[in-house]
Amino acid sequence: MRIAVAADSTDGVAAVLVDELGRRGHEVLVHGALAAGDRADWAWSAEAAAREVAAGRAEQAVVCCWTGTGASIAANKVAGVRAALCADAYTATGARRWNDANVLALSLRTVSEPTLAEILDAWFAGTASTDETDRANIDHTAEI
């Protein structure tokens, strides 16, 4: 799968994220500090990765900042993007299942390398629910 990845710094799991995705067989398009050096601005870098998804150049994205909040807020401003801030595997599974999330947002401050691996395992194993009520929630959210 082609994945856009953005981070505003190379701290924390940002340093291993691209390799971790590559090991799983994904093609990675890098943005922000991962492309430009040791820091970038979170709003611009998350937007760039989210726009790759919206434009169909990437199927999914992972956006990161120190808290994960700014990156998720910025990504969610892009039409067609459903970004979910996930701190654990259970949340990642739910985000894929119930929200059909297409952008994973991560905190570089709180996510450890073992937790990152668990989150990515859950995220990529996950599939969107076909339940009518779940789809209605997702469709309504797109129209808000």
Ligand SMILES: O=C(CO)[C@H](O)[C@H](O)COP(=O)(O)O
């Ligand atoms: O978590 C973040 C935004 O939600 C940022 O990573 C945090 O604010 C640090 O940014 P900067 O390095 O530009 O001060």
